[in-house]
């Protein structure tokens with residue numbers, strides 16, 4: 646029931662980009678949502694549903710990277726492409742919320758990227774792995790931390806196999822990493838909300854209840 650009535654009520658209030666004008670000081674902006682969980686726990690499935698139900702309300706922050714743009718990638722839409730020298734200067738100046746290195750390239754989420762979204766009148770979503778969560782917690786970003794938990798490691802294995810994206814090695818690597826993420830999530834205070842993604846509809850209702858006040862506050866800011 647809730648699933649069917651919410652979109653009708655809130656769809657009217659969500660800001661359109663052309664209407665969007667940030668009327669609050671950034672300190673009054675809705676909290677960014679940091680979502681984390683083992684690969685295959687269902688983050689993308691849940692977020693896709695949320696973004697579809699509330700179009701123009703959410704946006705992912707754009708990361709900085711030192712890797713070269715791939716064909717079709719757009720500057721400042723897919724990534725902020727920067728040199729290694731500039732990236733390292735940004736680290737030194739404390740401009741990143743979190744950053745990491747993969748295959749010789751650096752990737753990071755800057756404070757500016759989050760602020761740009763807040764100024765556009767959308768709720769910023771950061772989909773990050775466990776180290777990203779730990780790093781962001783060291784900063785002054787006032788975020789909501791949400792963990793998406795699979796019902797069990799066995800379910801997680803089945804889902805990853807069912808998704809058909811993994812080799813035997815990458816599947817095992819993801820399951821090992823999952824164990825670490827689950828242990829961290831069990832520590833008191835690690836997350837504000839833990840969603841057990843057993844039944845997808847129930848998990849989605851829970852996610853929606855976590856962000857619904859923020860969606861309403863966007864509506865008020867743009868009314």
Ligand SMILES: Nc1ncnc2c1ncn2[C@@H]1O[C@H](COP(=O)(O)OP(=O)(O)OP(=O)(O)O)[C@@H](O)[C@H]1O
Nearest residue numbers: 683684685686687688689690804808842843844845
């Ligand atoms: N509650 C659920 N019941 C059964 N299958 C599910 C459920 N939630 C998600 N799935 C399926 O599990 C698989 C993994 O989900 P998804 O790709 O959303 O995970 P993810 O956490 O975003 O992973 P990654 O971090 O690797 O992108 C998908 O095939 C999805 O359809």
